[in-house]
């Protein structure tokens with residue numbers, strides 16, 4: 001017996017190996033002297049040099065020695081052929097070598113059907129495996145496969161499988177060829193899986209390698225091409241470095257830029273990252289860190305420019321000039337150093353900003369905050385986001401190109417209306433003179449000095465602007481224009497501007513005053529002059545078109561009168577007439593103040609049979625609804641004075657409606673109008689249509705002051721109303737109303753609701769009509785209220 005290591009010899013197998021151990025050499029020699037048979041069994045542990053019978057597997061193969069060759073070093077090389085599997089019965093150590101007594105395994109018959117099935121399966125599996133695994137000697141196996149001896153086939157395949165010694169031993173130990181084949185199939189399947197997995201991993205690794213190599217190759221090629229073209233990457237980096245040097249950045253920004261260039265140098269060119277990095281550097285370089293325009297501090301010149309650009313607005317201009325003067329004197333910037341123009345659209349807020357820029361020799365940039373709802377729009381996105389950009393403030397500063405422009409923040413009131421982040425917080429920092437020396441944009445990620453910017457805000461209304469923002473601003477109210485003012489603005493500015501824009505000579509195209517008045521009255525109804533400018537532009541366009549179409553007109557002068565206006569602008573859009581067509585029951589004219597200026601609002605009340613319900617429609621805000629209810633309560637509490645039954649309300653429903661339902665309305669100033677309408681509806685006395693009114697009402701019938709007097713009176717004037725009822729306490733506001741308007745309108749100042757009704761109703765109220773009132777009327781409260789109640 002020769003114990004062998006690392007190999008399992010199967011029957012039918014020719015195996016060459018070298019024998020070196022003296023005991024084994026002795027055993028071999030003994031065998032050669034007799035019948036050349038030798039029992040080969042595998043050692044359990046290959047590292048053992050002197051295995052005892054216990055260390056050797058109990059099943060081996062009886063083999064015959066085909067060849068033997070003594071090597072010079074004393075070892076013997078043999079070639080053996082396996083003959084028969086055998087089971088060790090007893091092993092003796094005798095005369096320096098091992099002798100084994102073995103029992104040959106019996107030949108087991110398996111049904112032919114099962115065998116042929118297994119053979120087929122084994123064949124296909126093995127063929128598949130051999131294809132995947134180039135180390136297998138396919139030829140031998142094909143030969144074996146052809147043999148009909150399944151036992152031999154199974155052993156040949158087993159011996160060729162690239163599996164471990166223990167697995168092979170386990171195959172050797174299965175004597176039943178059917179079982180052995182099944183086990184082999186199992187092994188092969190596992191091996192196939194392993195090979196497949198290996199291949200896919202290898203493939204993936206290879207693909208990745210290929211991609212990296214390709215990129216490297218292409219990048220090198222680009223570099224080479226750029227070098228050929230003479231614009232090496234180095235040049236570009238050098239250029240960036242030079243630009244950074246020239247940009248006059250503060251130390252922190254410069255450090256950021258230098259670091260970024262260093263990073264850029266190490267990136268492969270043309271990668272996505274370099275683009276990001278380069279864009280960032282471009283922004284840093286483009287910012288006006290130290291660039292500024294020379295400021296003109298000549299106040300007289302500033303005044304001249306403001307007057308040149310705008311008609312009227314005397315008080316506003318005065319405030320602006322004072323503001324500019326103070327700014328020059330005061331070294332230290334205090335709160336209120338930001339101008340804020342508040343007023344309806346089209347009154348010249350933006351263009352005043354532009355004039356201020358011109359007057360002070362600064363650049364002008366404008367940022368509309370309408371619809372800004374996100375802090376990031378002001379302050380930018382961090383660079384880690386894909387496609388990040390600086391915020392609007394920084395973008396505009398870059399656009400201005402100087403660090404001391406006039407920066408107009410348009411519509412600050414619209415911003416806070418629907419914010420999601422909090423843009424107003426960011427804006428606060430921008431506008432705070434104590435903090436804006438070091439404004440940090442998320443994208444630039446370094447401080448930028450905004451302290452030399454002249455910020456101007458505009459808003460339509462002030463109450464939606466966050467309080468802390470208001471505190472930082474010097475608010476200048478600009479109210480709407482009267483008709484004569486509009487005429488002058490049109491004559492001096494708008495017409496000239498439009499003619500210029502359309503390439504018309506102002507000596508040849510003349511607008512008569514009536515024509516302009518016609519546009520103002522019949523085609524626009526607004527506080528400002530925006531639509532007026534638009535309509536005038538329309539007229540000028542028509543003029544140009546006519547001139548181009550008809551060559552004879554080209555060199556003639558044109559005088560534009562009323563008829564020309566009608567022809568050019570089509571049917572009249574607004575008629576100058578009273579809001580209400582006739583004196584009517586339950587219909588009164590109120591005055592409202594909205595974002596777009598003053599407006600005339602009709603108030604309707606109708607009564608129906610019912611049981612005391614009140615219905616309010618016309619998109620009324622909460623305050624207005626409450627005001628309507630207060631008006632009703634007032635009327636009920638005074639029913640006797642108005643000639644009404646004390647419990648009149650029990651048998652009727654009342655519907656209060658303010659038409660133009662699409663426009664939301666709110667505020668307390670419709671109080672007296674609502675009360676008047678309700679009284680009129682109940683007493684069936686019509687309301688005078690040439691009277692408009694505004695004022696808040698208390699439950700006791702007092703009239704409280706309201707806001708927006710000038711806008712409201714101007715609106716009444718536009719609507720052709722002759723009498724306006726205002727609260728007495730608003731007397732102080734009359735000073736703002738232009739003389740020309742006061743001449744046309746009769747202003748009546750009132751303190752109580754009774755005064756209002758005296759004026760507004762067509763005929764006086766009949767008190768106590770015919771005695772069907774209850775005997776005990778509620779006491780009259782007028783004048784009876786305690787001081788300090790309102």
Ligand code: ADP
Nearest residue numbers: 309310311345346347348349350351489493529
């Ligand atoms: P806003 O910003 O208040 O909405 P704009 O500044 O856009 O209004 O003004 C609209 C147009 O009216 C501009 O062309 C402006 O020049 C002109 N405008 C407004 N008020 C005057 C005025 N007082 N004098 C001359 N032009 C004016």
